[in-house]
Amino acid sequence: MSLTMESRVTLNDGNKMPVLGLGMWQAGSGKETRKAVAYALEIGYRLFDTAKLYGNERDLGAAVRESGIPREEIFVTTKLWNNDHGYESALRAFEKSRRELGLDYVDLYLIHWPVPGLRQESWKALQKIRDQGLARSVGVSNYTIRHLEELLPSTAIPPAVNQVEFHPFLYQRPLLEFSESKRIQLEAYSPLTRGHRLDHPVITQVAAKYGRTPAQVLIRWSLQHGLVVIPKSIRPDRIRENGGVFDFELKREDMARLDSLDESSHVAWNPEDLP
Ligand SMILES: NC(=O)c1ccc[n+]([C@@H]2O[C@H](COP(=O)([O-])OP(=O)(O)OC[C@H]3O[C@@H](n4cnc5c(N)ncnc54)[C@H](OP(=O)(O)O)[C@@H]3O)[C@@H](O)[C@H]2O)c1
Secondary structure (H helix, E strand, O other): OOOOOOOEEEOOOOOEEEOEOEEOOOOOOOHHHHHHHHHHHHOOOOEEEOOHHHOOHHHHHHHHHHHOOOHHHOEEEEEEOHHHOOHHHHHHHHHHHHHHHOOOOEEEEEEOOOOOOOHHHHHHHHHHHHHOOOEEEEEEEOOOHHHHHHHHHHOOOOOOEEEEEOEOOEOOHHHHHHHHHHOOEEEEEOOOHHHOOOOOHHHHHHHHHHOOOHHHHHHHHHHHOOOEEOOEOOOHHHHHHHHOOOOOOOOHHHHHHHHOOOOOOOOOOOHHHOO
16 A cells, blocks of 8 residues: 555545545644644645634634645635534535635535434535535535435435544444445544553554554554544644654554454544434
8 A cells, every 4th residue: 555645535526635634623723723734734734624613714724825835735624513504504604614714615514513403404505515616525524324324315415525533442344334335435533542542552562563653553544444534733743743654554463453452432422322
């Protein structure tokens, strides 16, 4: 497998998405976000994952514009927050996010959570936004197989991406296989377990074997499972470290050791209970 920082996956709508990006939850608004994004762009990151909820869309947009890098080389994701569901509300919320970002278009617009009640109406709005070219791709986040089975028969446009929590302690194999069969790209959030499990002995042993850090092993594991991965950091040393995952490959037996850590445990919320 010869992945590089420039590698992109082709989504089911034909658009291409970088395989590694910068997560932006809890990246503080203002300088903190601007500096992190500018540094990440400088060292080759081209995918940025924000949301209305994160409060840093404006700073992400500013850093993208100030970089001087052609817009079409950069992939920007933002998301519809839970209290903006419904057809008209979703259209309004998208326009607000787009203006905050100060961009002509967003590369990917996601339904952040499968909020019961209005999510099907919201999806209709996302299709319209895509038809208008204001979001190049549209998708969902935190959708389980059950939520996807509700959505897919009712739409001509399947979600291009489903962004979910994914790491060895939550190796969502059935969801991964389902997504592959429907050509929905799975994207890994909290790929570093938010830092909570980096000292697990299996992870540190594998890291030592390859002369890598635990964070690099976790990112590489998700990449080798075919996911797009978005580790978050605001620290330049860690942004660089997390991007240094393209010059080694985990062997089959080490992938299997990491796979076996699965305990279906979440560091974020569990969407399984959402009706
Ligand atoms: N769709 C959703 O519902 C959803 C939910 C959660 C997250 N997300 C997205 O996914 C992104 C990533 O998930 P996440 O932020 O929850 O967790 P994460 O990427 O697993 O972990 C981030 C945490 O790990 C630290 N960290 C980063 N690199 C490190 C390294 N090399 N060594 C040790 N610690 C390191 C960060 O601190 P520093 O910043 O101080 O380095 C931060 O505290 C989010 O930022 C967001 O964009 C989406």
